[in-house]
Amino acid sequence: MYKQQKDRASLIIAFFVPVLIASLIRFWDLDLRPFHSDEGVNSHFLINLYKTGYYRYDPSNYHGPFLYYIGLIPTYILGFTDFSFRLLPVLFGIMTVALLYPLRKRFGAMGLLTAGLLVALSPSISFFSRDTIHEIYLIFFSLAIIVSFFLYSETRKSRYIYFAVASIAFVITIKETYIITFAIFALSLIIAYCFEVGLSPKGTRYARFKNIFTTFASECKRHRYAVGISVGMFFLINFLFYSSFFTYYEGVNGILRTLKIWSKTGMHTGGHAKPFIYYFKAVYRYEMPVLVLGIAGFFYAYRQRNKFTIFMAFWTILIYLIYSLVRYKTPWLIINILLPLSIMGGIFINGICGILKRKWHYAVFYPIYVCVIGFLCYQAIKLNFINYDDERCQLVYVQTKRDIYNLLDRLKSLSDVSGKDLDINIVSKEYWPLPWYFREYKNAHFWGRMIDNLSAPVIIVDKSGEDELKKKMKGDYKKERFILRPGVWLNVYMQKGLYEGVFGKESTSKTSAQPMAKVTxxxxxxxxxxxxxxxxxxxxxxxxxxxxxxxxxxxxxxxxxxxxxxxxxxxxxxxxxxxxxxxxxxxxxxxxxxxxxxxxxxxxxxxxxxxxxxxxxxxxxxxxxxxxxxxxxxxxxxxxxxxxxxxxxxxxxxxxxxxxxxxxxxxxxx
Missing domain, CATH: 2.60.120.1560 (Jelly Rolls)
Structure with missing residues (x-):
């Protein structure tokens, strides 16, 4: 009885500690990092959907519809704020940690604790859980598929069929890389079953192999109503999202067309093409504890050789190989690799704890364990709250710079005098995510090109258009510059009269300066x-x-x-x-x-x-x-x-x- 209570308490701790840590690091100062340009584009679609009810899925543009429709929920409740827009990625990031709990029988309390902490504190996973892009939804539902499968294999309860099929359907509505995920799952499962059959006595292998198919057929027959309902649910979920809830039936055709489009994108040699070793370098540099424990987990999986550990091992290996072979690489894709690698780390620690017998074993193990987790925590804090816009960091990819807040402060000071109807002409070719930050300015016009008759109180241009702007600009302006993201500088021209009325008179002429006073x-x-x-x-x-x-x-x-x-x-x-x-x-x-x-x-x-x-x-x-x-x-x-x-x-x-x-x-x- 006492042992059962102790085991239950250990599992509760192993569940709640990672979840609480994940919540803290994801919610803390959520609006600190400026919106990425991709977040700006996603917010544009969400705002249009919220205000007009209009969304049309385009298979050549910006992935699946799930992000926009699910994003309506916090928007209706909280309005348009940085917090509300990023709330769901944060919650799904936390739920990804919580979703490891149903696998507790597979790797025990310490394995659960370790896998949870690795996912919670992973610099990459935590960083992109605070970012409204598709990837965090993808890894949540990918894990949900695996959890549902193994829970069904344990219990044979039909509810896990519903969970698995719904998760499969949602993965398809999120992002075109679902085809990679499903292929890896299928291949890993086949390999896991082959290992299981291969470990059987020679005379029973054919019977064991045949039994896999007969069991599958009998389970489908036994749960035929659940299977039928699940198939209907699968098509309904996809039809609802891709048809924009019965308003754009052409979007359904894009489910398959998108695979052809994005397969070409994946192998292109443009600006996102990276070498094979790109993801390994990122894991090595920022996720060393996850890498070391995950690799150690492979050896334990080989020794244990059960269906779960073999599946997890090959999920990790295959997803790393395939994502590394695809030439199109962005840092947020790395979290697809880190999720199974973290689980492998939990498997390894579970195996280690099984051989710890003496007190001095624990005296050596726990300090090392705390140091490893502490180092990962340090890396996560440093990335999320200090170096979040430092382009030297491989995970910080064309990130909007914090200098954008200085630009917003400048405009706020001007609008405090002139009002929110301040006329702003944005003729810069590069401007995302400014539409999100300028959403309250009624007369902010995003041209993205040069126009005639430029006389607005505020004009924003990049360097490439500045010479042409000077020819077309009417009136006298003061100029300040701000960096939007690496390599993109915005020159902000403000009418001289308005500028000096708000910020003071700095000089009497554009071509004349006076000597500084009181300096000898x-x-x-x-x-x-x-x-x-x-x-x-x-x-x-x-x-x-x-x-x-x-x-x-x-x-x-x-x-x-x-x-x-x-x-x-x-x-x-x-x-x-x-x-x-x-x-x-x-x-x-x-x-x-x-x-x-x-x-x-x-x-x-x-x-x-x-x-x-x-x-x-x-x-x-x-x-x-x-x-x-x-x-x-x-x-x-x-x-x-x-x-x-x-x-x-x-x-x-x-x-x-x-x-x-x-x-x-x-x-x-x-």
Whole structure:
């Protein structure tokens, strides 16, 4: 009796601890990370569906309809908020952890606890559980199919037939990769049964093999009503979703057409093509505990050789091989691999606990166990709450930068004066997920191309359209720049009168700057203060601060010669000593982007990702000390930067070190 109570308590702990941890890490600060561009597109479809009831499945575009229809539930209850839009992925991420509980008999309390913790704390799974894309729904229902199958094999209860078939139907409504999932499940199951038959005595193998089919036939006959209802339910679920609930019957034809379309996409060599080793590198770098325990689970599965462990082992192996062979790779697909790998880790720990007999065994095992799980927790926290937009991280893929919040703050300040009917023209080709963030601005127009008669109070353009914009823009504007995602900078033009009325008058002219007041030569020392960042936007805490006493000029032709790993950004600040007033030309020659600001005004805009490029600008300067800020970033490949000037009556040269100064209190190195 006591042992039963103890076992029950252990199982309860093994269930609730991972679920609570999964809930905490997924719900905490859910709106911290800006929407990914894919989330922006998905939110666009959801908003249209909510407001108009209109959704048409297009097999060549944006996967299945499940995400949009299920997303209506929190939207109706909570409205349009970041939290409501991401609520269901969070809940499905938590339920994926909870769904391991029905498998408790397969790997015991410690196995259940371990598998649950690995899924709950996996940096990849937790990261994409906080992101409204299709993948988390896919792995939940994939696991539901497996759980239903093995529960039916244990109990022979018809309700698990319903659960399995419903899950199969929902997987089809989620994403076209269902065909990969089903093929892997079928092949893994065949291999598991072959192992089971192969382990039988030689004289009984044919009978055992034949018995598989006779058992299947008899079970179908015994549960014929459940099978018939399940088949009807399968077609009904798919018909409802793909026909947009009887409003677009053409969508049903797309169920099979999409396989042809996405099979071509999967093998294309475009921007998403990655090498075979791509997923292994990600697991090795961010999921080491899952990788080590999962691989160890294979050896235990081979020793145990029952149908469940063999199935799980081949599910893991096959899904890794197939996803690695497909050339089209994105980091969120990795969670399809990590789910069975985590279960294999639980299988291994269950086996280890079975051989722990003495106290010193436990004294060695538990500290190691806690350290391993603790390290995984650290990795998950670091990714989800610190490095969530750091492009150096393989899992952070074309992620919208936190700088977007600075843009939103700017627009909010303008709209507080002019109202939510502020006219905004977005002529940038790249703008997702801005429609989600601009949803309350009634007159935000997303053209995605250049238009005529640009006179709106706010105009947003990317670098490629800026020259054309300047020809068509009417009136006087102030310009600020923000990074949308790696390689995509948005230049935001705000009408000068509105800008200065809200933020203050910074200068009297676009081409004139004044010397900084209250700065004397005695306060200054040679060199500019350089702050070095692990990102291209020069944001956050610098990893290095030092005084640059020499020229701002360097050339690194490849990654191996760089002193810092790409991507990185550098911001040099200080004062420019001007002894002769007149018109000065400043320029940068850089690969990738660079900018020069004199007294807060941008003089050189050489931004964006590009090969070595020369851009210049002119400004009139009086004698004195002028604040100067030079920014540079490198996203990869060669790194080249030269800061140049042409003083009045002189020739172009690198800005000499003797005119670059900084305040004494800023000179301490870190």
């Amino acid at each position: 030569r005695d306060e200054l020392e040679p060199g500019l203060v350089g702050n070095f960042f692990h990102n291209v936007e020069c944001a956050g805490k610098p990893f290095l601060t030092k005084v640059e006493n020499g020229l701002i000029s360097f050339t690194y032709n490849d990654e191996t010669k760089k002193p810092y790993r790409s991507p990185f950004g550098i911001k040099w600040e200080g004062y420019l000593s001007i002894t002769q007033k007149g018109m000065y030309k400043f320029a940068t020659k850089s690969d990738d982007g660079s900018f020069v600001y004199i007294d807060g005004n941008m003089v050189v805009d050489n931004g964006d990702l590009h090969a070595m490029r020369y851009i210049s600008g002119v400004v009139f300067l009086d004698e004195g000390f002028h604040h100067v800020r030079v920014e540079y970033f490198d996203a990869g490949g060669g790194a080249i930067m030269e800061f140049l000037w042409t003083p009045p009556g002189g020739s172009e040269a690198i800005v000499p070190a003797n005119v670059l100064l900084h305040k004494r209190e800023n000179s301490s190195q870190k």
